[in-house]
Amino acid sequence: MCQVIAITNQKGGVGKTTTTFHLGTKLAQEGKRVLLIDADPQASLTVCFGIRDADTLDTTLTNALQAIVEDEPIDPEMGIRTHEEGAKLFPANIELASFETAMINVMSREYIMREFVNIHRPNFDYILIDCMPSLGMLTVNALAAADSVIIPSQPSFLSAKGLDLLLHSVAKVKRSINPTLDISGILLTMVDDRTNNARDIATTIRASYGDAMFKEVADVQTADMLKLPVPEAHYHNVVLKPSEHQKEMVADLSTRAERVRNKMVNSSEDNMLLITNDGRKLALDQRLVNPMLPDSDTGKVTACANIVYDIWQRTTPRRSTQMVFCDRVAIRCYK
Ligand SMILES: Nc1ncnc2c1ncn2[C@@H]1O[C@H](COP(=O)(O)OP(=O)(O)OP(=O)(O)O)[C@@H](O)[C@H]1O
Known part of the structure; x- marks a missing residue:
């Protein structure tokens, strides 16, 4: 039944x-x-x-x-x-x-x-x-x-x-x-x-x-x-030198941090969280902190784009797919 x-x-x-x-x-x-x-x-x-x-x-x-x-x-x-x-x-x-x-x-x-x-x-x-x-x-x-x-x-x-x-x-x-x-x-x-x-x-x-x-x-x-099948990974670390603009801006971040530590600025205007955030944006691309700055040849985004382009060229006959992840997930908000 x-x-x-x-x-x-x-x-x-x-x-x-x-x-x-x-x-x-x-x-x-x-x-x-x-x-x-x-x-x-x-x-x-x-x-x-x-x-x-x-x-x-x-x-x-x-x-x-x-x-x-x-x-x-x-x-x-x-x-x-x-x-x-x-x-x-x-x-x-x-x-x-x-x-x-x-x-x-x-x-x-x-x-x-x-x-x-x-x-x-x-x-x-x-x-x-x-x-x-x-x-x-x-x-x-x-x-x-x-x-x-x-x-x-x-x-x-x-x-x-x-x-x-x-x-x-x-x-x-x-x-x-x-x-x-x-x-x-x-x-x-x-x-x-x-x-x-x-x-x-x-x-x-x-x-x-x-x-x-x-x-x-x-x-x-x-x-x-x-235990799902996962592809074999090949890890490549790409180390880049900071641009002159980035060096200047890092120095500016230190000055800001000093001012916050010495309570020379109101916390609603500047604070460690804002400074850390700017530091993370700066590390990714200087234009995220100041959109008026030029693209830098040594920037992470440029380096990534070059690698993506290179892989694309090499694998075009195989029509392979690339997935690019970025650890600065909120990037859209700052564009
Ligand atoms: N034992 C489990 N371990 C891990 N993930 C599970 C397990 N059982 C279900 N899931 C995952 O949990 C999610 C919800 O499960 P499922 O769709 O069966 O729930 P549901 O009650 O039918 O949902 P809905 O109310 O939306 O119809 C799915 O992504 C499913 O793959």
Whole structure:
């Protein structure tokens, strides 16, 4: 018999899509017939399936729900995509947001998704619904369509605070719309056992919702842990001599620092922070401190531009890409 599970939490970024995608993929790898429904206009689950431009899709959850509202027949194969790992997807895009607003005028609006899900129940062992981060009408629809709910939650103060509200909403849906709805459990996600704060909050959540908690948690995965392939780096340090203007300006910075130290200037006019900032700008390019100054042959920006140009010339046949990072991140503000 098909199990329909809504993965929900009104808090954003707690791992709903990640949980839906990995749970769905794992079940499919075990030979189950799995349909993942993207019920979030942000379409993150759709993107997980490699669909980068969801807004150009012809058939999405919006069309399907619209067809149900208009009593049109639905072809169960329509709009379904297959992932290489075997799970199937019913995609979404931003149009779902306006559909949610329009739902307010529809009769039996809480049951639209249930009707859609029921069409697919006979063909799948599991249907997982990735909900949007809100307790709006689409989430209520997902809860009305589901047999159970998984609640991903991060061990953070704000996530813990929102759990009461969410459990209250689930209870309300169970009472008034879907009496057979169960809570499968609260799944702690992105648990970083290296910090005391995460450990403390996880303990507090367990103390409050112990029975509802999954024993397993999803550990935080950092780039280091994932051991993603990284290209071999060749480091080159380029050491440059200061221009005459830069030397003069550095001397001026010392004079300013002296005046600040001796309290000869009001701190609102000049202070160590301003001086350090000017020093950092000056080190990058003298024109950042005084736009009237000429470009310097020995400036960092010029040297960088020359290297970029040189690499471009050497690698043009390979059409290689260069990414240039700058440690003076606020450069735009000073141009
Ligand atoms: N275990 C993990 N370790 C590290 N990063 C993670 C982990 N799980 C999820 N993430 C990252 O956290 C971010 C949020 O995850 P995800 O999109 O699954 O959350 P969400 O609750 O679906 O978000 P939204 O509410 O916006 O739909 C993503 O960038 C995801 O890659």
